[in-house]
Amino acid sequence: ESDLDELEKTVEPSWPKLVEPLEKIVDRLTVVWGIVNHLKAVKDTAELRAAIEEVQPEKVKFQLRVGQSKPIYNAFKAIQESPDWKSLSEARKRIVETQIKEAVLNGVSLEDNKREQFNKIEQELERLSHKFSENVLDATKKFEKLITDKKEIEGLPATSLGLAAQTAVSKGHENATAENGPWMITLDAPCLFAVMQHARNRALREEVYRANITRASSGDLDNTPIINQILKLRMEKARLLNYNNYAEVSMATKMATVDKAEELLEKLRSASWNAAVQGIMQEIVSCRVENELSPQNMHM
Structure with missing residues:
Protein backbone atom coordinates (compact mmCIF):
# COMPACT_ATOMS: atom_id res chain seq x y z
CA GLU A 1 0.00 0.00 0.00
CA LEU A 110 -19.75 6.67 -8.46
CA GLU A 111 -20.92 9.05 -5.77
CA ASP A 112 -19.66 8.25 -2.26
CA ASN A 113 -22.81 6.48 -1.06
CA LYS A 114 -23.11 4.42 -4.24
CA ARG A 115 -19.39 3.60 -4.15
CA GLU A 116 -19.77 2.32 -0.59
CA GLN A 117 -22.67 0.12 -1.71
CA PHE A 118 -20.63 -1.05 -4.70
CA ASN A 119 -17.70 -2.01 -2.47
CA LYS A 120 -19.95 -4.01 -0.15
CA ILE A 121 -21.29 -5.88 -3.16
CA GLU A 122 -17.76 -6.64 -4.37
CA GLN A 123 -16.74 -7.97 -0.96
CA GLU A 124 -19.81 -10.19 -0.78
CA LEU A 125 -19.36 -11.45 -4.33
CA GLU A 126 -15.78 -12.43 -3.53
CA ARG A 127 -16.91 -14.25 -0.39
CA LEU A 128 -19.70 -16.07 -2.21
CA SER A 129 -17.42 -17.05 -5.08
CA HIS A 130 -14.90 -18.47 -2.62
CA LYS A 131 -17.63 -20.41 -0.79
CA PHE A 132 -19.00 -21.71 -4.09
CA SER A 133 -15.58 -23.11 -5.01
CA GLU A 134 -15.15 -24.69 -1.59
CA ASN A 135 -18.53 -26.42 -1.86
CA VAL A 136 -17.69 -27.82 -5.29
CA LEU A 137 -14.33 -29.05 -4.02
CA ASP A 138 -15.88 -30.63 -0.92
CA ALA A 139 -18.60 -32.29 -2.99
CA THR A 140 -15.96 -33.64 -5.36
CA LYS A 141 -14.01 -35.13 -2.46
CA LYS A 142 -17.16 -36.54 -0.88
CA PHE A 143 -17.93 -39.03 -3.65
CA GLU A 144 -16.20 -42.36 -3.21
CA LYS A 145 -17.14 -45.73 -4.65
CA LEU A 146 -15.22 -48.84 -3.64
CA ILE A 147 -15.23 -51.61 -6.24
CA THR A 148 -14.15 -55.15 -5.43
CA ASP A 149 -15.27 -56.95 -8.60
CA LYS A 150 -12.91 -56.34 -11.50
CA LYS A 151 -15.70 -57.00 -13.99
CA GLU A 152 -17.31 -53.75 -12.87
CA ILE A 153 -14.35 -51.72 -14.11
CA GLU A 154 -13.49 -53.60 -17.29
CA GLY A 155 -12.00 -51.34 -19.93
CA LEU A 156 -10.02 -49.10 -17.61
CA PRO A 157 -6.33 -48.80 -18.59
CA ALA A 158 -3.71 -50.29 -16.29
CA THR A 159 -2.56 -46.84 -15.21
CA SER A 160 -6.10 -45.94 -14.14
CA LEU A 161 -6.47 -49.21 -12.23
CA GLY A 162 -3.21 -48.45 -10.48
CA LEU A 163 -4.39 -44.99 -9.54
CA ALA A 164 -7.71 -46.34 -8.25
CA ALA A 165 -5.87 -48.95 -6.16
CA GLN A 166 -3.49 -46.31 -4.84
CA THR A 167 -6.49 -44.21 -3.82
CA ALA A 168 -7.99 -47.23 -2.07
CA VAL A 169 -4.74 -47.69 -0.13
CA SER A 170 -4.87 -44.05 0.98
CA LYS A 171 -8.42 -44.67 2.22
CA GLY A 172 -7.40 -47.56 4.46
CA HIS A 173 -7.43 -50.57 2.12
CA GLU A 174 -3.77 -51.39 2.62
CA ASN A 175 -3.66 -54.49 0.41
CA ALA A 176 -5.21 -52.90 -2.66
CA THR A 177 -3.38 -53.55 -5.94
CA ALA A 178 -3.95 -52.58 -9.55
CA GLU A 179 -4.41 -56.24 -10.48
CA ASN A 180 -6.65 -57.48 -7.68
CA GLY A 181 -8.18 -54.36 -6.17
CA PRO A 182 -10.11 -53.13 -4.42
CA TRP A 183 -10.36 -49.94 -6.47
CA MET A 184 -11.62 -46.58 -5.25
CA ILE A 185 -13.47 -44.52 -7.83
CA THR A 186 -13.60 -40.76 -7.20
CA LEU A 187 -14.53 -37.60 -9.10
CA ASP A 188 -10.93 -36.41 -9.32
CA ALA A 189 -10.22 -35.59 -12.97
CA PRO A 190 -7.86 -38.51 -13.81
CA CYS A 191 -10.31 -41.06 -12.41
CA LEU A 192 -13.41 -39.32 -13.77
CA PHE A 193 -12.08 -39.12 -17.32
CA ALA A 194 -10.83 -42.70 -17.24
CA VAL A 195 -14.24 -44.05 -16.18
CA MET A 196 -16.23 -41.93 -18.64
CA GLN A 197 -13.94 -42.72 -21.57
CA HIS A 198 -13.00 -46.35 -20.99
CA ALA A 199 -15.32 -48.16 -18.54
CA ARG A 200 -17.60 -50.68 -20.27
CA ASN A 201 -19.96 -50.76 -17.30
CA ARG A 202 -22.85 -48.46 -18.27
CA ALA A 203 -24.26 -48.39 -14.77
CA LEU A 204 -20.91 -47.23 -13.40
CA ARG A 205 -20.58 -44.56 -16.06
CA GLU A 206 -24.07 -43.28 -15.28
CA GLU A 207 -23.45 -43.20 -11.53
CA VAL A 208 -20.18 -41.32 -11.91
CA TYR A 209 -21.64 -38.97 -14.53
CA ARG A 210 -24.63 -38.07 -12.38
CA ALA A 211 -22.47 -37.64 -9.29
CA ASN A 212 -20.22 -35.26 -11.22
CA ILE A 213 -22.91 -33.05 -12.77
CA THR A 214 -24.88 -32.78 -9.52
CA ARG A 215 -21.97 -31.80 -7.27
CA ALA A 216 -22.82 -29.16 -4.66
CA SER A 217 -26.52 -29.21 -5.54
CA SER A 218 -28.03 -30.60 -2.34
CA GLY A 219 -27.60 -30.79 1.43
CA ASP A 220 -25.05 -28.71 3.32
CA LEU A 221 -23.00 -28.17 0.17
CA ASP A 222 -25.91 -26.92 -1.96
CA ASN A 223 -24.71 -24.00 -4.09
CA THR A 224 -28.19 -23.04 -5.29
CA PRO A 225 -28.72 -20.24 -2.72
CA ILE A 226 -25.20 -18.97 -3.42
CA ILE A 227 -25.86 -18.87 -7.17
CA ASN A 228 -29.12 -16.99 -6.64
CA GLN A 229 -27.40 -14.45 -4.39
CA ILE A 230 -24.54 -13.98 -6.86
CA LEU A 231 -27.04 -13.31 -9.66
CA LYS A 232 -28.90 -10.82 -7.47
CA LEU A 233 -25.74 -8.95 -6.48
CA ARG A 234 -24.43 -8.90 -10.04
CA MET A 235 -27.66 -7.27 -11.17
CA GLU A 236 -27.37 -4.68 -8.39
CA LYS A 237 -23.78 -4.01 -9.45
CA ALA A 238 -24.81 -3.62 -13.09
CA ARG A 239 -27.51 -1.12 -12.21
CA LEU A 240 -25.14 0.93 -10.06
CA LEU A 241 -22.90 1.18 -13.12
CA ASN A 242 -25.86 2.11 -15.35
CA TYR A 243 -25.95 -1.16 -17.27
CA ASN A 244 -29.09 -3.19 -17.96
CA ASN A 245 -27.59 -6.48 -16.77
CA TYR A 246 -24.33 -8.13 -15.73
CA ALA A 247 -23.75 -9.56 -19.21
CA GLU A 248 -23.30 -5.99 -20.46
CA VAL A 249 -20.81 -5.33 -17.64
CA SER A 250 -18.85 -8.44 -18.58
CA MET A 251 -18.74 -7.49 -22.26
CA ALA A 252 -17.82 -3.85 -21.61
CA THR A 253 -14.06 -4.50 -21.83
CA LYS A 254 -14.32 -7.07 -24.61
CA MET A 255 -14.28 -6.57 -28.36
CA ALA A 256 -17.92 -7.63 -28.69
CA THR A 257 -21.41 -6.94 -27.37
CA VAL A 258 -24.08 -9.11 -25.79
CA ASP A 259 -26.13 -9.01 -29.00
CA LYS A 260 -23.13 -9.99 -31.13
CA ALA A 261 -22.25 -12.84 -28.78
CA GLU A 262 -25.80 -14.19 -28.89
CA GLU A 263 -25.84 -13.80 -32.67
CA LEU A 264 -22.63 -15.83 -32.94
CA LEU A 265 -24.01 -18.57 -30.68
CA GLU A 266 -27.16 -18.78 -32.78
CA LYS A 267 -25.11 -19.03 -35.98
CA LEU A 268 -23.07 -21.86 -34.48
CA ARG A 269 -26.22 -23.63 -33.29
CA SER A 270 -27.92 -23.33 -36.68
CA ALA A 271 -24.83 -24.46 -38.58
CA SER A 272 -24.10 -27.45 -36.34
CA TRP A 273 -27.56 -28.70 -35.34
CA ASN A 274 -28.34 -31.03 -38.27
CA ALA A 275 -24.81 -32.41 -38.36
CA ALA A 276 -24.91 -33.04 -34.60
CA VAL A 277 -28.25 -34.86 -34.82
CA GLN A 278 -26.97 -36.95 -37.72
CA GLY A 279 -23.83 -37.80 -35.74
CA ILE A 280 -25.89 -38.91 -32.74
CA MET A 281 -28.11 -41.09 -34.93
CA GLN A 282 -25.03 -42.74 -36.41
CA GLU A 283 -23.74 -43.40 -32.89
CA ILE A 284 -27.06 -45.01 -31.96
CA VAL A 285 -26.83 -47.32 -34.98
CA SER A 286 -23.16 -48.18 -34.45
CA CYS A 287 -23.66 -48.82 -30.73
CA ARG A 288 -26.80 -50.89 -31.42
CA VAL A 289 -28.85 -49.23 -28.71
CA GLU A 290 -32.63 -49.24 -28.91
CA ASN A 291 -33.22 -45.72 -27.61
CA GLU A 292 -31.37 -42.41 -27.88
CA LEU A 293 -27.94 -42.28 -26.30
CA SER A 294 -27.76 -41.34 -22.63
CA PRO A 295 -25.63 -38.35 -21.60
CA GLN A 296 -23.20 -40.56 -19.73
CA ASN A 297 -22.53 -42.48 -22.95
CA MET A 298 -21.80 -39.29 -24.90
CA HIS A 299 -19.90 -37.46 -22.17
CA MET A 300 -16.18 -36.75 -22.69
Missing part, protein backbone atom coordinates in the same frame (compact mmCIF):
# COMPACT_ATOMS: atom_id res chain seq x y z
CA SER A 2 2.93 2.33 0.58
CA ASP A 3 3.88 1.99 -3.09
CA LEU A 4 0.34 2.91 -4.08
CA ASP A 5 0.42 5.91 -1.74
CA GLU A 6 3.65 7.06 -3.35
CA LEU A 7 2.30 6.55 -6.87
CA GLU A 8 -0.82 8.59 -6.14
CA LYS A 9 1.33 11.44 -4.78
CA THR A 10 3.82 11.50 -7.64
CA VAL A 11 1.75 10.24 -10.57
CA GLU A 12 2.22 11.93 -13.92
CA PRO A 13 0.36 11.28 -17.19
CA SER A 14 3.27 9.45 -18.81
CA TRP A 15 4.16 5.82 -19.40
CA PRO A 16 7.23 5.68 -17.09
CA LYS A 17 5.53 7.61 -14.28
CA LEU A 18 2.15 5.84 -14.43
CA VAL A 19 1.86 2.56 -16.28
CA GLU A 20 5.17 0.98 -15.30
CA PRO A 21 4.92 1.57 -11.51
CA LEU A 22 1.23 0.62 -11.53
CA GLU A 23 2.03 -2.60 -13.34
CA LYS A 24 4.60 -3.51 -10.67
CA ILE A 25 2.09 -2.89 -7.88
CA VAL A 26 -0.65 -4.94 -9.53
CA ASP A 27 1.68 -7.76 -10.60
CA ARG A 28 2.99 -8.19 -7.07
CA LEU A 29 -0.51 -8.94 -5.78
CA THR A 30 -1.42 -11.02 -8.84
CA VAL A 31 1.60 -13.30 -8.44
CA VAL A 32 1.14 -13.80 -4.70
CA TRP A 33 -2.60 -14.43 -4.96
CA GLY A 34 -2.00 -16.75 -7.91
CA ILE A 35 0.13 -18.92 -5.63
CA VAL A 36 -2.62 -18.88 -3.02
CA ASN A 37 -5.21 -19.98 -5.58
CA HIS A 38 -2.90 -22.74 -6.80
CA LEU A 39 -2.40 -24.04 -3.27
CA LYS A 40 -6.14 -23.92 -2.70
CA ALA A 41 -6.66 -26.08 -5.79
CA VAL A 42 -3.96 -28.70 -5.14
CA LYS A 43 -3.42 -28.71 -1.35
CA ASP A 44 -6.67 -27.63 0.24
CA THR A 45 -6.67 -27.65 4.06
CA ALA A 46 -8.79 -26.16 6.81
CA GLU A 47 -5.83 -24.00 7.86
CA LEU A 48 -5.38 -22.62 4.34
CA ARG A 49 -9.09 -21.87 4.05
CA ALA A 50 -9.04 -20.00 7.34
CA ALA A 51 -6.00 -17.99 6.27
CA ILE A 52 -7.60 -17.06 2.94
CA GLU A 53 -10.84 -16.09 4.65
CA GLU A 54 -8.88 -13.80 6.97
CA VAL A 55 -6.92 -11.91 4.30
CA GLN A 56 -9.40 -12.00 1.43
CA PRO A 57 -11.35 -8.86 2.49
CA GLU A 58 -8.09 -6.89 2.63
CA LYS A 59 -7.14 -8.17 -0.81
CA VAL A 60 -10.46 -7.04 -2.26
CA LYS A 61 -10.19 -3.72 -0.43
CA PHE A 62 -6.77 -3.08 -1.96
CA GLN A 63 -7.96 -4.03 -5.46
CA LEU A 64 -10.89 -1.64 -5.10
CA ARG A 65 -8.58 1.10 -3.91
CA VAL A 66 -6.42 0.67 -7.01
CA GLY A 67 -9.44 0.49 -9.29
CA GLN A 68 -11.10 3.54 -7.71
CA SER A 69 -8.00 5.71 -7.45
CA LYS A 70 -8.91 9.15 -8.77
CA PRO A 71 -5.26 10.26 -9.28
CA ILE A 72 -4.53 7.17 -11.37
CA TYR A 73 -7.80 7.46 -13.30
CA ASN A 74 -7.23 11.15 -14.02
CA ALA A 75 -3.69 10.46 -15.19
CA PHE A 76 -4.90 7.87 -17.69
CA LYS A 77 -7.57 10.31 -18.89
CA ALA A 78 -4.88 12.97 -19.29
CA ILE A 79 -2.81 10.63 -21.46
CA GLN A 80 -5.84 9.96 -23.65
CA GLU A 81 -6.57 13.67 -24.03
CA SER A 82 -2.96 14.79 -24.55
CA PRO A 83 -1.43 15.82 -27.90
CA ASP A 84 0.89 12.78 -27.62
CA TRP A 85 -2.07 10.37 -27.80
CA LYS A 86 -1.82 9.95 -31.58
CA SER A 87 1.85 8.98 -31.35
CA LEU A 88 1.19 6.04 -29.00
CA SER A 89 1.21 2.53 -30.44
CA GLU A 90 -2.11 0.75 -30.85
CA ALA A 91 -1.13 -1.60 -28.03
CA ARG A 92 -0.49 1.27 -25.62
CA LYS A 93 -3.69 3.01 -26.65
CA ARG A 94 -5.57 -0.20 -25.92
CA ILE A 95 -3.96 -0.44 -22.47
CA VAL A 96 -4.93 3.13 -21.60
CA GLU A 97 -8.49 2.70 -22.88
CA THR A 98 -8.87 -0.55 -20.96
CA GLN A 99 -7.56 1.01 -17.73
CA ILE A 100 -10.05 3.86 -18.04
CA LYS A 101 -12.92 1.48 -18.75
CA GLU A 102 -11.95 -0.85 -15.89
CA ALA A 103 -11.74 2.09 -13.48
CA VAL A 104 -15.30 3.05 -14.41
CA LEU A 105 -16.40 -0.57 -13.97
CA ASN A 106 -14.69 -0.55 -10.57
CA GLY A 107 -16.85 2.38 -9.49
CA VAL A 108 -14.40 5.27 -9.77
CA SER A 109 -17.14 7.60 -11.05
